[in-house]
Amino acid sequence: MTTASTTHPAPQIKIAATYLRGGTSKGVFFKLQDLPVAAQQPGAVRDAILLRVLGSPDPYGKQIDGMGNASSSTSKAVILSRSTRPDHDVDYLFGQVSIDQPFVDWSGNCGNLSAAVGPCAIHMGLIDAARIPANGTATIRIWQANIGKTIVTHVPITDGQVQETGDFELDGVTFAAAEVALEFIDPAAEGDGNDGNAGAMFPTGHLVDELDVPGVGRISATLINAGIPTIFLNAQDLGYTGREPQAAINEDAHALARFEAIRAQGALHMGLIQHESEATNRQHTPKIAFVAPPSSYTTSSGKEVNARDVDLLVRALSMGKLHHAMMGTAAVAIGVAAAIPGTLVHRAAGGAEDAGAIHGGGAPRQSVRFGHPSGTLRVGAETALVDGQWQVTKAIMSRSARILMEGWVRVPGDVLVER
Structure with missing residues (x-):
């Protein structure tokens, strides 16, 4: 005979989120201010929340108990906020969530999900309405916080709303959608490349x-x-x-x-x-x-x-x-x-x-x-x-993006306990 515990597990909490495809990736997008206070800054609580949202770490490698889809392309999280930097509209922070290990890698950007940042920022109300044309293209300047670089995205707008459907085809994505053009400004790292500097475009000083x-x-x-x-x-x-x-x-x-x-x-x-x-x-x-x-x-x-x-x-x-x-x-x-x-x-x-x-x-x-x-x-x-x-001034390519689901994600409340 089992005895009921006198302590109860923490109930689930819900967090506003939007699930998007960007390019050939998918990710869960959050507005910074919608995260629990303890997760509004980097640290163990933020990482624990994102791991639990995606369903990691999962020794089965399937992420069944989360939003992840068991591939590096779909085990991703994004945090957006109004930019505090001059001449930028939105700050974009990307987390690559490990599938089978308990960590979130913040060391780089996701170029595919970059295509979804502009549309999602508009959807979340992070872009001033005056910046959005009734019809045409909204040019959004993004600060990529992981690597400290600027991305300019050109988002198609129809009747004041992001145009998500269209005839732009992207290999690796089954259905056509609207084209989102991206400019990665000054994408190379900085440095002279002559001293093994990790900040140089060619860190060793050689092309090969x-x-x-x-x-x-x-x-x-x-x-x-x-x-x-x-x-x-x-x-x-x-x-x-x-x-x-x-x-x-x-x-x-x-x-x-x-x-x-x-x-x-x-x-x-x-x-x-x-x-x-x-x-x-x-x-x-x-x-x-x-x-x-x-x-x-x-x-x-x-x-x-x-x-x-x-x-x-x-x-x-x-x-x-x-x-x-x-x-x-x-x-x-x-x-x-x-x-x-x-x-x-x-x-x-x-x-x-x-x-x-x-x-x-x-x-x-x-x-x-x-x-x-x-x-x-x-x-x-x-x-x-x-x-x-x-030197490289910018790299240019086109992707597409689409909101797949919006609402709240739910995670057990014990993720808020810093370990």
């Missing part, structure tokens, strides 16, 4: 480095801070073609372990971590991707991509798994790296194998269309060689 990876060997890599810190590898060096579907990588435990070993070594070279073991708790950054010259392949939806329709192929990993399409921030990194002669990305797109110096010569490429597991994506970058150093 040779990494000595324990258990893997020596491998060439382009290490770049643009959009998000990213490690680019040659597919051929790994025994791949660049046409690989998700399952070819994600069902190969040896391959995933090899990528993680390379990622950790790249993070050390980029100055993002001081010890290799730190990479375990920094899953969101850096990203790792492999590139290959154009080749025809079949996408995950069965569509044929012809080699002549792309400039190169890219497969990228996020949170330890091959992404089903392409992370938006990694797309920015691809666009910037493709623009700069000498990088592995530029070479895969048909560029010459220039020397690995940071001042590599040649004309920059203005845009690139690359193939990913779900289809293709075009991204542009405005770059220039100034005083022997590459």
